Amino acid sequence: MQITINRNGENYGPYSLEQVREMLDSGQAQPTDMGHVEGESEWVPLSDLSNNLPEAGEKPPVIGSQDDDTYTPTGEHEHEFRIECKPDFSYLTVQVPANQTLKVEASAMATMSTNMVMKTKMKGGLSRFLGGESLFINEFSAQGGSAEIGIAPGSPGDMDHVHLSGADEIFLQSSAYVASGMQVNVDSKWQGFKGFFSGEGLFLLRCTGHGDLWFNTYGAMIEIPVDGNYVVDTSHVVAFTGGLQYNVESVGGLKSLFLSGEGLVCRFAGQGKVWIQTRHPMAFANWTYPFRPESNN
Amino acid sequence: MQINITHRPGNSAAKVSLEAGESITAEGGAMIAMSGHMQVETTTHKKDQGSILGAIKRLVTGESLFLNHFTPSGGPGEVYFGTALSGDMMEYNLNGPGIMVQGGSYVASSPSVDMDIQWQGFGKALFSGESMFLIRLSGQGPVILNSFGAVYPIQVNGEYIVDTGHIVAFEETLNYEVSKAGKSWLSSILGGEGLVCKFHGQGTVWCQSHNAGSFGASLGPNLKPR
Amino acid sequence: MQSKIEGGPAFAYINIDLDPGETVIGESDAMSSMAADLNLEAKFNGGFFAGLAKAFLGGESLFVNHFTNNTSSTRRVTLVQSTPGNTRAVELNGQQLCLQPGAYIASTPGVQLGVRWAGFKSWFAREGLFKLTVTGTGTVWYGAYGGLLEKEVHGEYIVDTSHLVAYEPQMKLNIQLAGGLFSSLFGGEGFVTRVEGTGKIVVQTRSMSGLADWINPRLW
Numbered sequence: 001m002q003i004t005i006n007r008n009g010e011n012y013g014p015y016s017l018e019q020v021r022e023m024l025d026s027g028q029a030q031p032t033d034m035g036h037v038e039g040e041s042e043w044v045p046l047s048d049l050s051n052n053l054p055e056a057g058e059k060p061p062v063i064g065s066q067d068d069d070t071y072t073p074t075g076e077h078e079h080e081f082r083i084e085c086k087p088d089f090s091y092l093t094v095q096v097p098a099n100q101t102l103k104v105e106a107s108a109m110a111t112m113s114t115n116m117v118m119k120t121k122m123k124g125g126l127s128r129f130l131g132g133e134s135l136f137i138n139e140f141s142a143q144g145g146s147a148e149i150g151i152a153p154g155s156p157g158d159m160d161h162v163h164l165s166g167a168d169e170i171f172l173q174s175s176a177y178v179a180s181g182m183q184v185n186v187d188s189k190w191q192g193f194k195g196f197f198s199g200e201g202l203f204l205l206r207c208t209g210h211g212d213l214w215f216n217t218y219g220a221m222i223e224i225p226v227d228g229n230y231v232v233d234t235s236h237v238v239a240f241t242g243g244l245q246y247n248v249e250s251v252g253g254l255k256s257l258f259l260s261g262e263g264l265v266c267r268f269a270g271q272g273k274v275w276i277q278t279r280h281p282m283a284f285a286n287w288t289y290p291f292r293p294e295s296n297n
Numbered sequence: 298m299q300i301n302i303t304h305r306p307g308n309s310a311a312k313v314s315l316e317a318g319e320s321i322t323a324e325g326g327a328m329i330a331m332s333g334h335m336q337v338e339t340t341t342h343k344k345d346q347g348s349i350l351g352a353i354k355r356l357v358t359g360e361s362l363f364l365n366h367f368t369p370s371g372g373p374g375e376v377y378f379g380t381a382l383s384g385d386m387m388e389y390n391l392n393g394p395g396i397m398v399q400g401g402s403y404v405a406s407s408p409s410v411d412m413d414i415q416w417q418g419f420g421k422a423l424f425s426g427e428s429m430f431l432i433r434l435s436g437q438g439p440v441i442l443n444s445f446g447a448v449y450p451i452q453v454n455g456e457y458i459v460d461t462g463h464i465v466a467f468e469e470t471l472n473y474e475v476s477k478a479g480k481s482w483l484s485s486i487l488g489g490e491g492l493v494c495k496f497h498g499q500g501t502v503w504c505q506s507h508n509a510g511s512f513g514a515s516l517g518p519n520l521k522p523r
Numbered sequence: 524m525q526s527k528i529e530g531g532p533a534f535a536y537i538n539i540d541l542d543p544g545e546t547v548i549g550e551s552d553a554m555s556s557m558a559a560d561l562n563l564e565a566k567f568n569g570g571f572f573a574g575l576a577k578a579f580l581g582g583e584s585l586f587v588n589h590f591t592n593n594t595s596s597t598r599r600v601t602l603v604q605s606t607p608g609n610t611r612a613v614e615l616n617g618q619q620l621c622l623q624p625g626a627y628i629a630s631t632p633g634v635q636l637g638v639r640w641a642g643f644k645s646w647f648a649r650e651g652l653f654k655l656t657v658t659g660t661g662t663v664w665y666g667a668y669g670g671l672l673e674k675e676v677h678g679e680y681i682v683d684t685s686h687l688v689a690y691e692p693q694m695k696l697n698i699q700l701a702g703g704l705f706s707s708l709f710g711g712e713g714f715v716t717r718v719e720g721t722g723k724i725v726v727q728t729r730s731m732s733g734l735a736d737w738i739n740p741r742l743w
Contacts, residue, residue, distance in 0.1 A: 069532075084670065084672060084728070085532060085609075085669070085670025085672065085728045088532065088533035088607075088670070089532065089533070089608065089609075089669040089670040089728040089729045090728070091669075091670060091672065091728035107713075107733065107736060109683060109701070110682070110683045110686040110726065110728070111674070111680065111681060111682045111683065111686065111726055112680075112681045113680065113681070114679050114680065114681055114717070116681070118701055150726065152669070152683075152686060152728050152729055152730070152733065153729075153733075153737070154729070154730075154733035154734055154736050154737030154738075155734065155737045155738075156607070156669070156729055156734070175737075281737075281738065281741055282741065284738060285738055285741045285742055288738060288742065292742070
């Protein structure tokens with residue numbers, strides 16, 4: 001990449017990206033200086049270019065400096081994307097190619113290019129909706145050109161990406177769904193195991209097909225490779241791979257069921273991967289009680 | 298016993314690795330995941346001793362009535378602990394002076410650590426809105442505490458002020474009093490700081506950066522009425 | 524004055540070391556801990572009427588706290604926002620910055636806070652009628668629930684209204700529906716902000732309304 005820098009009407013360079021970064025670090029070049037990349041039609045501020053670097057070093061705060069902990073995919077993936085602000089407030093930005101569509105959890109869109117068009121679909125059917133369990137999915141299509149969308153789930157926490165390739169199967173807790181490519185089949189009518197989540201209005205999604213799947217955790221995310229036997233409190237289960245056997249039971253006998261606060265647990269057996277979240281929503285729901293406004297009845 | 302605290306300070310979880318026969322005591326509801334062969338015993342009191350009175354005292358501090366004792370059988374095992382509210386966790390090794398812990402901040406401790414509830418008296422807590430009870434931890438061994446916000450220590454050498462909603466724990470060598478934040482009562486109340494805790498002496502105070510009450514108050518208007 | 528933001532991005536807090544004679548201004552209830560001999564005084568946020576305007580219109584508190592070091596050596600005060608999330612420091616040198624209500628945490632005495640009319644549509648979008656502006660010379664600290672990401676806008680861009688934290692004053696903001704009427708209602712997106720112009724905006728990666736929407740179905 002050859003970059004020409006313009007300052008005060010004079011052109012300098014061309015420089016390599018590496019050299020530009022060094023100049024920014026040392027103060028020889030300012031993030032507000034304009035740079036022209038050979039082959040591009042526009043001049044952009046240097047801060048734009050340096051933002052694409054893996055390590056930009058300390059930048060002088062203009063409106064503020066860049067956040068840390070960004071994840072860009074290295075393994076198999078269908079879309080270009082990055083996950084920023086990991087692990088506490090993970091934010092997904094996906095590039096959708098022209099005239100293609102991305103499925104996104106309802107109300108999760110935070111930013112998008114103006115040529116993104118949104119359509120709402122309801123998954124799970126009316127009966128599920130009436131039963132208090134629903135998954136609304138929005139479809140965002142890039143019209144007339146590629147477009148970008150920034151996705152923020154409502155709960156704080158981490159995010160992960162899985163690329164499904166035909167034979168893969170992932171079971172996902174319904175409120176953990178963030179987004180997926182059009183070729184990924186998100187089955188919400190799958191009965192599988194009812195009562196997995198002890199009446200929290202959650203259900204298990206079965207995801208198969210081909211493409212990208214993103215899901216979030218409430219709290220931090222811990223990936224546990226299961227090889228034998230592992231026990232997880234069901235409210236902390238986010239996702240698990242298809243090959244595992246699972247059994248829901250209470251922990252430590254009847255007394256523990258009511259008194260220990262752990263409730264139901266899921267015993268996983270076999271080989272596979274379980275994603276768990278370090279926090280669970282009902283505890284937070286209980287915590288909010290004193291802060292809720294009182295109804296006027 | 299090995300304690301590894303991950304994902305600090307935002308969504309901390311504590312991974313405790315136990316040798317066969319070793320035990321860890323944790324408040325009810327703290328367990329996220331554990332090895333398949335972990336034995337769990339639920340009591341209202343410290344393992345092998347105590348009475349229900351201790352449990353009830355714990356309830357008023359904001360902790361759960363119940364304690365779980367985790368012991369792996371037939372080999373080493375691990376257990377992960379998390380908390381209801383997001384935040385930081387810290388490990389502290391007791392070896393000599395005890396520490397006073399704010400209600401709700403206790404997560405787990407080795408069975409060799411003694412837990413007692415201490416009433417702070419009317420003068421200290423009546424207007425502060427915080428619990429009048431503090432948990433006193435003493436003895437030997439590791440304890441795990443949680444906080445809302447990042448934990449930062451302050452070495453007190455003389456005097457230091459900490460807003461009452463921001464205290465996680467402090468060494469019992471410190472004295473403290475609840476007083477007004479500013480020079481005048483008007484300033485303290487109007488400025489929103491209200492009452493603060495003034496620490497005297499020598500010792501460490503562990504503070505939490507954020508205040509759960511302020512967060513709840515910001516979220517409250519958006520929540521479904523009760 | 525030396526300051527450092529620690530604990531970020533999840534629980535950012537600001538350690539401010541004041542030299543003798545220096546003052547820092549913090550919003551109501553922002554103090555986490557401070558040296559015992561610092562002087563703390565509550566004052567109207569820029570004078571009585573200006574304070575009133577900022578409180579009822581800009582979502583800020585009527586009173587702010589002035590922390591002054593009247594001793595002869597450096598003293599520390601630790602300030603924090605009410606929600607978890609990240610905090611930023613901006614050096615102002617005459618330029619202006621627009622902040623969402625509630626984003627302001629603290630500033631040095633040379634910075635002035637004002638309110639700017641945001642339009643009726645902004646009120647429908649649950650975002651309040653006014654925006655806060657900061658200008659002058661000095662440092663202003665602001666933050667929001669979630670992580671903070673900076674974005675360069677060239678032309679136009681859409682931001683969910685509850686995710687916009689700060690923007691440069693030359694940007695034009697317009698409120699519009701996210702999609703068609705059905706989509707906007709059931710798709711949960713509601714109103715969005717269309718940002719036009721060239722400049723920087725700061726986006727928060729979570730929102731209080733999003734958090735409430737997520738937990739409300741679980742409340743009995």
